[in-house]
Amino acid sequence: MAYNYKEVANELRRQIQNGKYRPGELISDQNKIAEDFCTTRITVHKALQLLMIEGMIYSKRGAGTFVRKDYSIDNSINGKISPSEQLLGTTETNAGKSVTSKLLELSARIPSYEEAENLLIQPTVPVYVIRRIRYLNDKVFAYERTIMPTSITTLTEDVLKSSVYSHLKKEGFNIEGSHRIVSAKKASQTDIDTGIAEKIGEPVLVINQLSYLDDGQPFEISESRFPYQNSKLTADITL
Structure with a gap:
């Protein structure tokens, strides 16, 4: 067998x-x-x-x-969720609601040693640096910072104002799952600047994520930060 x-x-x-x-x-x-x-x-x-x-x-x-x-x-039980059975982006998770994005950065650079190790790429392969504010029904929903190899796909401002995951699926990629670490942190100046928090030290929900395709290839390192007022984590556990 x-x-x-x-x-x-x-x-x-x-x-x-x-x-x-x-x-x-x-x-x-x-x-x-x-x-x-x-x-x-x-x-x-x-x-x-x-x-x-x-x-x-x-x-x-x-x-x-x-x-x-x-x-x-x-x-394996220290606040980590891995892998997810079904990995959905913000747009698919909130189907039926208005999901929009404000693009703050789309650039490319050589990855750090840690980024190359996590993404299983050569250190000479460029990566995108993407920063977005996501809005749900015109209210701030999340601030996202994503690192993605440029070899995976070509990203444009139009793609990033919509759904990256939908774009990948249209290109024929099958997204398999994600390794996630969920934590609570104190708000930084960036959280205030992006509308995630109103003052320094305010609690924010943070999800660090390494996502991979069905062939095992990692395609994304991301950190998403959410306002505490509308942040909720739901998990179904079967023993």
């Missing part, structure tokens, strides 16, 4: 959580894993990408793939 990349990722995740591979330990190479699962090296590579996105493992060129030294089972 040949396994798909999600099944390989699930089994490797289970092995790490059960202690077969301990924090800081080198895991089997891709060829060995492919042999164990009767699958291809490409499938194994996609599976490992998912675990990298989740922050469970990391790859060191010339040395192999390791379990993160700071990984613990508790990481």
Whole structure:
């Protein structure tokens, strides 16, 4: 039986959580894993990408793939939601309502080391820097800052005034899921300037997100900040 990349990722995740591979330990190479699962090296590579996105493992060129030294089972319940079963953008989440955007920045630059590592791209691949204020029924809904590889798609002001996710789907991309960290922070000057808060120190809801396509390729690093007055997080948990 040949396994798909999600099944390989699930089994490797289970092995790490059960202690077969301990924090800081080198895991089997891709060829060995492919042999164990009767699958291809490409499938194994996609599976490992998912675990990298989740922050469970990391790859060191010339040395192999390791379990993160700071990984613990508790990481999976420390305010993190990963992956989402269905990833929707602001426009689709609020279907039937008026969703508009004010574009503050659309530029391109070379990624930082951390951005390149998280997006699994070469450090020479440019990334977009996108900053937008999103409005829901003409009221400030969120401030978004997004980093996206320019190699994924071509973005224009018209696209960014509408829905990036809808644009990606029209281009034939299938969005698989997201690794999210949800937290509460104190408002900064940027929050005041963008209408998210009225004063420094006011609480704001913050969602940091790394999203990926169905082939395991990350396509977006984003931070969204929401006014506390209309922020709500709903989660359905099945045991």
